[in-house]
Amino acid sequence: MPRVVVFDEFGGPDVLQVVEEPVPEPAAGEVRVRIEAFAVNPLDRMMRSGALPAVVPLPHARLGVEGTGVVDALGPDTTGPEIGDPVILTAVPDASVRGTYAEYTTVPASRVVARPAGLGVTEAAAVWVAYSTAYGALVEKARMRPGDHVLITAASGGVGRAAIQIADRIGAVPIAVTRHAAKTDELLAAGAAEVVATDRTDVVEAVRHHTGGTGADIVLDLVTGPGQQDLLHAARPGGTLVAAGFLDARPTPFPTGSPLTFHSYRSFEHTLDAVVVKRMAAFLNAGVRGGALRPAVDVSAFTLDDVVEAHHHLEKGLHAGKKIVVTV
Known part of the structure; x- marks a missing residue:
């Protein structure tokens, strides 16, 4: 079965654990994305530690508000993305339920955009939250x-x-x-x-x-x-x-x-607005194509099994402000 990162209590990086879960099925209007990589954000640390003002339901909470992957299933009546499309997730407002720290997740089809052709998987995982x-x-x-x-x-x-x-x-x-x-x-x-x-x-x-x-x-x-x-x-x-x-x-x-x-x-405020997301994606695509927009990515290599170490890396500030990316 596919793997997903969860935590049952608030605390330091060691509360994170990798477990197996059934492959999620996309509902009407949703897509399922096979995650290739995700970025570790300060928001993830706040959720994990219990510092986020919003409620994070425990146990079995998930993490991850950005990532990139390939659409591998469509829910009923879903239009737009096609199976096989490489995409970036633009918003995961319910990250504690279906965050991107996983091999698969489902989101509304309106929450993905095409991955810019000039970005590799690692850069694509780190680009959306910062630039949007x-x-x-x-x-x-x-x-x-x-x-x-x-x-x-x-x-x-x-x-x-x-x-x-x-x-x-x-x-x-x-x-x-x-x-x-x-x-x-x-x-x-x-x-x-x-x-x-x-x-x-x-x-x-x-x-x-x-x-x-x-x-x-x-x-x-x-x-x-x-x-x-x-x-x-x-x-x-x-x-x-x-x-x-x-x-x-x-x-x-x-x-x-x-x-x-x-x-x-x-x-x-804007990443849930499809009209603004369209403008953001167009700006990002043009900037990547022209070489003006490029995320700074930490050179450390982390996989899903290293997610605790990746969070320790964030806690210690070893990333020097660059995005930490975990490949799946």
């Missing part, structure tokens, strides 16, 4: 335009790197924020126009310098927490701040009296 989040926050929500100065926190992470590439492709000016000056060259090579290392530089002064004194037009805050107050002062009056992450678990002071437009963003 960055695209949704910057293009759909903040209406990023050519010439905009875009301040990106946690820039060395998966979403941060995707945001740099997307800003470059649009013609905006990405300013990367990192806590460590040692990452400066890496972020410049990734496409950042400027890098602000907060262990050496005051973020407000640096952004003012890089924008000729006006401040950032758009701030993509993937960290939140108390540090957001500095980002408010780094933005120009009338600019936009999009809070799209939660890497800092401390409370975020409510931004009062600031002449900015604020948005709180979660990717399911």
Whole structure:
């Protein structure tokens, strides 16, 4: 029987176990995907540890919000994808029930898109969450335009790197924020126009310098927490701040009296919208085809049997902000 990763209690990576289950059958309007690879995301760690605010039903909970594979069965009255199509899963809102840490899963047919021809299996498993989040926050929500100065926190992470590439492709000016000056060259090579290392530089002064004194037009805050107050002062009056992450678990002071437009963003806001997903997929395909969009993938080789080790790798930060991929 096919294998799937489950956990019966919250805790560290060792609560994960690989078990066998019958092959799931797709319902009406669904497809079954034979998973070839999936990415390990911080959201998975939150679900596994019990830190996610949403309810995760135990026991026998599953993980995995992104992955890639091949359609191998269609449910009744299913249109769109065909058996044999290589696809990317665009949304698994019920990941605790049918997450991608498995050899097979079923999803509505509207939740898959064709895998971009220029991506291998490993890259395809790591591309959607980061790029759809960055695209949704910057293009759909903040209406990023050519010439905009875009301040990106946690820039060395998966979403941060995707945001740099997307800003470059649009013609905006990405300013990367990192806590460590040692990452400066890496972020410049990734496409950042400027890098602000907060262990050496005051973020407000640096952004003012890089924008000729006006401040950032758009701030993509993937960290939140108390540090957001500095980002408010780094933005120009009338600019936009999009809070799209939660890497800092401390409370975020409510931004009062600031002449900015604020948005709180979660990717399911758009990845459950078929019209926006079509735009995202078209943008991703064009960017991959032109070589402008490419995920940064951790070089460690993990298989389904190594899923506990993969989560330890994530916990220890050994991936250096690159996506951890598990092949199935």
